[in-house]
Amino acid sequence: MVNVADIRKPDFEIDSQFLNRWSPRSFLEKEVPEEVLFGVFEAARWAPSASNQQPWRFIIARTQEDREKFHSFIMPGNLIWCKKAPVLAVIISKTTTERGFNAWHAFDTGTAWGYLALEAHRKGLVTHAMGGFEKEKAREVLNVPVDYDLHAVIAIGYQGEKEVLPENLQEREQPSDRRPLNESLFEGSFMNDTSNE
Template sequence: MTVNDFRKPDFEISPQFINRWSPRSFVEKDIPEEVLFSVFEAARWAPSASNMQPWRFVIARTQEDLEKFHSFIVPGNLTWAKHASALAVIISETKTVRGENAWHAFDAGTAWSHLALEAANKGLVTHAMGGFDKEKARQVLNVPEEYALHAVIAIGFQGEKDALPENLQEREIPSGRRPLKESLFEGTFGKEALK
């Protein structure tokens, strides 16, 4: 089976959007530094409100640092995330010199999207997870209070489905998306743009 067996766009788009998905099976293999840093370089070029660039990443790629990250990932996610080559926590600065930054989370999400697409372009897979203890992560990683923690991102090379616990094997497929007409309204909420 291929990604196209699970995902069919309603309109023609670049295959990179269909081919990128979030597997859980990772092969324990080092990512060359220039490849790993290139995915963060892509995130660097994400659009940003007023060019504030509020996102930051704290990464782990040594055994010592990875074990620190393992301490705040929930057990269900840790069963597979511990095999990723690198982990990153995406955070964003919530304040500016002018006060609250209402766009910090939006911008951080855009940076994550750039990272995920570039990782796929480089032959890597990524999986962002919300299943982690944010307060413990803040303490372990020494993240200042003015930064919001959003997700832990597993980055690496895709492994075989059989390497996962049985309960996760059935979920190791690209997820679909609702039809575009259910997400796109015209003129007012609820008025279909597509018939």
């Protein structure tokens, strides 16, 4: 396994959970006990929410039959590795409230995903969120109403060895670094970032 401390070094002291959580692609074909799995979603339940609307919803697949339904809309580049994950989840958000459009639905749902990912790590699981899936096909297969946005497919399970992955993915099977804090933090007003131009 990768030594995260060799790759990730914070600019300021933080709890190690934020550094040690990353998104592996290698999963063991090992079932996640229900109490462990549902504990992960329990953490997401307690995420902050504008006006307490709690717009997030999770559609999960734990059986082979349900996982194969999910496989039908996951892009081939992701399917090659996520097929072994014992749990797949699609995270969606309700875009409307009784007062109309909920401008905060995606923001709140992203926070719920963050809570889920950190609790999964604390429980000894790994997670990997994917944007590479056919949203409209997923909407059809999973019967998702039009007033919900589909955000990501999340693979959840226990981490496997990188050697079981195709060679090109083995090279990527390590935590990614982050840009320095001073490139993301602005005081008083925003300064345009021209570093990528």
